[in-house]
Amino acid sequence: MERLLALWVGPLCEERPDGSTLRDHLRLLDALTALCPFVEPVRLGLCVLPLRGPSRFFGGDDAVYAAVRGIVRDVLGLELSLGVAEGLFCAELAARQGVVVPAGETTAFRRRQPLAALGHKELATTGRRLGLYSVGDFADLDAARVAERFSAAVRVLHRVARGELAELPGQRDTRLAARLRSARGEDVVGDEQTGFFGQRSAGDERAQAAAHRVRHRLGPEGVLVARLHGGRVPEDRATLSPWGSPSREVRDDAPWPGRLAGPSPITSLHQPVAVELRDEHDEPVRMGARGSLSAAPTSLVLLRGSRRAVTWFAGPWPLVERWWTAPRRRAHLQVLLDGGEAMLLCAEAGRWWLVGVYD
């Protein structure tokens, strides 16, 4: 099981009514994402990240702990409690206790926790009567006996105690990602387009009248308006929605670590087109699991069949989003074709897509 580094920030567990708790989480997660893209908020005050990758990158576990402590201090001005163990259940306990459980010793660590650590009052009381004091005592109980005496919920906890399940039911706040997203500034507003400061000038009125005419001519999807919001790649950052429809007004003042750098394509395909990349032996170029290409691409085949030579490429830039979207693995690649055209491709779901053109 993966060793997780868990961060327990006590002052962030209690939500303050002014929304600042969520904002603090966002700042913290953004800063931590620069350290490791897999950081995950579990509940208010608790987030985890896999230790192995950052540890290799920073040259050791201690360097990662120091970096994380530094980030929390810089961003929030708070001290945190930090712990390491395998699996979310033990990682949280380790963090609350401030212990780093050495590799391979998580089972022993889990077994010596008090039974109350499983967070079930009835189990703790009944267990005491049965002479079960620790998680290990409970784990040693035969599964059939547990099934006789206890509810289905306790049977699940028994599996956690035995290490068959890595986390407690309800240990994660499943609504947290959505709440963080909305704290980032996505609020639903009703609108017609308005001018500066929400007031409408004569020019605004004329433009609205023209838009009405065009919509009348072409239908409700005929006239669109654009909005920008947060995201790491251009195709995520823009929304085109029908003019006059209620829309999400989104602010974009938060930093987005890992944003694709450099100019964005002036054509951003709202429906990406499947394409193929081939290497010099005419074999398909694939993305490897470790974020590298199977070979250098030398040609691009559009599915219409036309084939163009690739004269230069850059990337791939892998992108893994965990917590504010459904998990997606993508990697972006820029290619330059023999005619001088530049394109942005994206690997997702095992194939290449044309997502942008730098015309």
Place this chain on the structure above:
Amino acid sequence: MVASLRPVALAKSRLVPVAEPWSSLVPGGGLRRGSTVTVHARPGLGGLSVALSLLGEASAQGHWVAVVGVDDPGVVAMSDLGVDLRRVLFVPRPRGAWAEAAADLLDGVDLVVVRPPSRCSHGAARKLMDRVRERGTELIALTEPNAPWPLPADLSLHLTASRWVMSSRLDARYVTLRVGGRGEAARRGEHVVMVPDVRGRAVAR
């Protein structure tokens, strides 16, 4: 003092503003109201970036603009080019009615970029250019070699070459363009601009 400033103000208001590098390439430093501009380029050379960057300053100064016939506008790139997206109307797929949609919009916004989906007829071009003149607005037509704008425009920007600057990614692009047009096209001849630069803007080389 007021009297002496007035004519200047009037002359200015006859121009739709454009920012650098365009302001030093076009007569009077802006686009004369009632005129038509063509941006002519082979696809992929940078024509779309040039045409849309002409909207930047006007939209930022409060003018409404529209983009007709550009299927999948890269609005992040437009924003980087200085376009204020709050005042842009997009008509991405006007189907057969692109000229009618453009004409509707020319009644209500100050600048319209149009990319005809097919060859534009002489009659349609004439009608649009008349409408522009009558309304004192501005039309920017983006055209390709196999479907040129059928009438001479007041100002033409013809992209002849482009070259990317790369590091570990695409950084910037030099675009060579020939400026021409009718009358006092101030700085005729060939010019090189950078669009986009590393921050996505259009800048003088």
